[in-house]
Amino acid sequence: MNAVEKKVLLVGATGGIGGIATRQLAGHGAATALAGRDPERLRARGASLGGLPWRTFDAYDLDGCARLAPWAGEVLGGLDAVVVAVGVAAFGAAADVSDASAEHLFTVNALCPMAVVRGALPVLPRGGVAVVVTGEIVDRPPLGTADYAAAKAALAMWLRVTGRGARRDGITLVDARPPHLDTGFASRAVAGSPPALGPGADPEEAVRHHVVLPLLKALES
Ligand SMILES: NC(=O)c1ccc[n+]([C@@H]2O[C@H](COP(=O)([O-])OP(=O)(O)OC[C@H]3O[C@@H](n4cnc5c(N)ncnc54)[C@H](OP(=O)(O)O)[C@@H]3O)[C@@H](O)[C@H]2O)c1
Structure with a gap:
């Protein structure tokens, strides 16, 4: 399976999952544009793959999130697919999670990806795809993750x-639910300590299985 000449926007390209997806998709021949929060890491990641276009955004700027797909469509000369791998965790019993943390979790994990996809729907053509990473936590939320799991x-x-409506326009939305992975994500929680999660799955294999192959399959269908 390949994605030769397919144009893909990676949102969260500085992250573990976003970085692996960027590299794997480039290996399949896709032309990619990168979006992330940190300009220096974005520049370095783009340079390591031959000088990919990049743009910064912050999850709290929802208008900026919605403008990412139109930007990618301009710099790539069209847009076939979007991958959204933005997120942050916080842990603890519900009574110990502050309202500020809960707002942060819902902004980064829910409102931002929704705004990115909302901005992408008018840009994606019939046959276009958006893969959005939620996580296995949607199906199996451990204790101490109520706010993070609720946002996901x-x-x-x-x-x-939204996917039901998008399908009428020939656009596929994929909800990617990888298990706990060794990307260091849980250790970057904005509050609290993670519950015992056990060893994480292999990120390369999980990104291939949950993100890249479903994206390529949907583009081909
Ligand atoms: N790792 C896991 O175990 C796992 C399992 C299932 C699902 N997921 C989900 O997969 C996604 C990516 O996780 P990951 O493992 O790649 O974690 P990661 O390496 O920490 O990546 C998180 C990404 O989100 C970005 N981000 C965080 N806060 C932001 C903000 N305020 N504005 C803009 N960008 C922001 C980060 O930007 P910076 O690089 O600038 O921090 C980074 O690009 C998340 O949605 C996570 O919930 C992860």
Whole structure:
């Protein structure tokens, strides 16, 4: 399976999953544009793959999130697919999670990806695809993850309903639910300590299985 000449926007390209997806998709021949929060790491990641175009955004700037797909369509000369791998965790019993942390979790994990996809729907052509990473947590939320899991579940429901409408326009939305991975994600939590999660799955294999192959398959269908 390849993606020769397919044009793909990677949102969260500085992250573990976003970085692996960027590299794997480039290996399949896709032309990619990168979006992330940190300009220096974006520049370095783009340079390591031959000088990919990049743009910064912050999850709290929802208008900026919605402008990412139109930007990618301009710099790539069209857009076939979007991958959204933005997120942050916080852990702890619900009574110990502050309202500020809960707002942060819902902004980064739900409102930002929703805004990115909302901005992408008018840009993607018939046959276009958006793969949005939620996570296995939607199906199996451990204790101590109520706010993070609720934000991911909200995103998953939004994708489910929006995906039904998008299908009428020939656009596929994929809700990617990888298990816990060794990307260091849990250790970057904005509050609390993660519950015992056990060893993480191999990120390369999980990104291939949950993100890249479903994206390529949907583009081909
Ligand atoms: N790793 C896992 O175990 C796992 C399992 C299932 C699902 N997921 C989901 O997969 C996604 C990516 O996870 P990952 O493992 O790649 O974690 P990661 O390496 O920490 O990547 C998270 C990404 O989100 C970005 N981000 C965080 N806060 C942001 C903000 N305010 N504005 C803009 N960007 C922001 C980060 O930007 P910076 O690089 O600038 O921090 C980074 O690009 C998340 O949605 C996570 O919930 C992860």
